[in-house]
Amino acid sequence: MGATKTEHFTNKQNEMAILAKALGHPARIAIVEYLIKVNSCICGDIVNELPLAQPTVSQHLKELKNAGLIKGSIEGNAICYCIDEKAIEKLQNYFGNISTKLTDKKNKCC
Amino acid sequence: MGATKTEHFTNKQNEMAILAKALGHPARIAIVEYLIKVNSCICGDIVNELPLAQPTVSQHLKELKNAGLIKGSIEGNAICYCIDEKAIEKLQNYFGNISTKLTDKKNKCC
DNA sequence: ATTTAATATTGCAATATTACGATTAAAATT
DNA sequence: AATTTTAATCGTAATATTGCAATATTAAAT
Numbered sequence: 508m509g510a511t512k513t514e515h516f517t518n519k520q521n522e523m524a525i526l527a528k529a530l531g532h533p534a535r536i537a538i539v540e541y542l543i544k545v546n547s548c549i550c551g552d553i554v555n556e557l558p559l560a561q562p563t564v565s566q567h568l569k570e571l572k573n574a575g576l577i578k579g580s581i582e583g584n585a586i587c588y589c590i591d592e593k594a595i596e597k598l599q600n601y602f603g604n605i606s607t608k609l610t611d612k613k614n615k616c617c
Numbered sequence: 618m619g620a621t622k623t624e625h626f627t628n629k630q631n632e633m634a635i636l637a638k639a640l641g642h643p644a645r646i647a648i649v650e651y652l653i654k655v656n657s658c659i660c661g662d663i664v665n666e667l668p669l670a671q672p673t674v675s676q677h678l679k680e681l682k683n684a685g686l687i688k689g690s691i692e693g694n695a696i697c698y699c700i701d702e703k704a705i706e707k708l709q710n711y712f713g714n715i716s717t718k719l720t721d722k723k724n725k726c727c
Numbered sequence: 728a729t730t731t732a733a734t735a736t737t738g739c740a741a742t743a744t745t746a747c748g749a750t751t752a753a754a755a756t757t
Numbered sequence: 758a759a760t761t762t763t764a765a766t767c768g769t770a771a772t773a774t775t776g777c778a779a780t781a782t783t784a785a786a787t
Binding site: 694 | 771773777784785
């Protein structure tokens, strides 16, 4: 026990859970927000923006990358990071869809 | 170490991270989707829908409730669960906002 | 009052996450 | 070539999560 039983859920469910989980930490939310704020790809500079040690930030970046939320490309001795818009789109569609379904119905039982 | 350093991030960042984290597990995604699918509040019945033991489901429900994603009210000897629309709205707004900011900019450096 | 049904809680083992110091790797600069 | 810069990786401690059997709780039904 201890490990998530992904095999019992649909691909879509696992995919959304992976994206959500990646954003389930304030540092990773902060990284994504910073990438949006600077409005471009960032080469270096991310570590200085966060109140965490360099290896910790590196680890968070890796998780965001594994989840497909950011892309990173080597740019000399720095790394260029930016948001992967497709992932954000998926999240937006997902919650937009849920929102629509919720407002469609009118049975207020709670 | 091992605990998230929430104190270094903004309230909003922590709030979004809590919501995302709650959805960062396929079982909890499945619960939310089920609540939407049946299109009403559900009294009982959730445990049978999931491929997990009753205590595990109960725990996932508790986490969704703590994060503010679902509401539960006692209804006889069953519990009536439903989505808290405000939380979904927050998520939709958040990702909608990010999406807008991303499509606004045109600097494709990646 | 007993039994039944639905859900929560407890306790625990397995695993995952978070954080960081130390180290390494790779490229730019001197 | 030696140094500096930037970021990844390793190792490890602290903590959190996942999952479930056993048990408790609560209210309805008998």
